[in-house]
Amino acid sequence: MSAVKDGDDMWIRRLLFGQAGERAERAPATLVCFPHAGGSASFYLPVARxxxxxxxxxxxxxxxxxxxxxxxxxxxxxxxxxxxxAALPARAVTRPLALFGHSMGALVAFEVARRLERRGTAPLELFVSGRRAPSIHRNDRAHLRPDDGLLAELRALGGTATTVLGDDDFMRAMLPVVRSDYRAVETYRHRPGPGLSCPVTALSGIDDPKARPDDVRAWRDHTRSRFEARFFPGGHFYLTDHVEEIVALVAGRVSSALLAADSRR
Known part of the structure; x- marks a missing residue:
């Protein structure tokens, strides 16, 4: 399995799967996935598989x-x-589209959904994972910590292979990217506005220190449509242990939305 650029654009990766690297370009729906702080597009290769x-x-x-x-x-x-x-390929915004973001990616996906709705292209559904609602602000300042403090934060959250977590040189090489991403998240301020017209499903690990259950349920205030919160065993990176269940949930919701849209035609 591999990830390749979508055309000449650096922002979007088409995730390939199967022995022949089959592409799903003709699929009736698209799922766009947004990584966590310090993460990359390849984090979602298991989802594509x-x-x-x-x-x-x-x-x-x-x-x-x-x-x-x-x-x-x-x-x-x-x-x-x-x-x-601006970088989304034309086919992604001219056919049914769902968004999935984990942690920092949940905030980015939410803001992308708002922009798409203002353009008249509402997503089928927004799936947000491992993140409190945008309207709930905590005075987090991890991006201002010294390197050792930021490393401790990463190790506490997990989500990185044990061998990598134990490689101090590699972890320190990652810190500038992680610090920049944390700065983006921790300086973000939600601007009040109409709730999304699309459904929102919020997912989280029950023991996630970054996403308390009540804060996750507060995503309900950001949609005028259906809302559901689902909790799984685990911490901030619970999804790596539950990827099959999560993909089945997302795919089922997308299929249901497509059927509903067909029935209205």
């Missing part, structure tokens, strides 16, 4: 990592959302 052929899986590649490591990180959630909306 498990997704049905009816859903094409795209993932966002933020600047500053992997093949974009020479680029400056974007330290503002609104700027990220603006640039991602």
């Amino acid at each position: 498990l997704a049905p052929p009816t859903v094409e899986v795209l993932a966002v590649q933020y600047p500053g990592r992997q093949d974009r490591r020479a680029e400056r990180c974007v330290e503002d959630i609104d700027e990220l959302a603006d640039r991602i909306v």
Whole structure:
């Protein structure tokens, strides 16, 4: 399995799966996935492997990592959302589209959904994972910690292979990207406005220190449509242990939305 650029654009990765690297370009729906702080598009390769052929899986590649490591990180959630909306391939916004974001990616996906709705292209559904509602502000300041403090934060959250967590040199090399992403998240301020017209499903690990259950349920205030909160065993990166269940949930919701749309025609 691999991730390749969508056309000439650096922002979007088309995730390939199957022995022949089959593409789902003709799928009736698209799922765009947004990584966590310090994460990359390849984090969602397991999602593409498990997704049905009816859903094409795209993932966002933020600047500053992997093949974009020479680029400056974007330290503002609104700027990220603006640039991602501009980079989405035409087929992703002219056919049914769902969004999935984990942690920092949940905020970016939410702001992308707001922009798409203002353009008259409402997503089928927004799936947010491991993140409190945008309207709930905590005075987090991890991006201001010294390197050792930021490393301790990463190790407490997990989500990185044990061998990598134990490699101090590698972890320190990651810190500039992680610090920039944390700055983007921790300086974000939600601007009040109409709730989304699309459904929102909020997912979280029951022991996630970054997403308390009541704060996750507060996502209900950000949609005028259906809302559901689902909790799984585990911490901030619970989804790595529940990816099959999560993909089945997302794919089922997308299929139901497609059927509902067909019945209205």
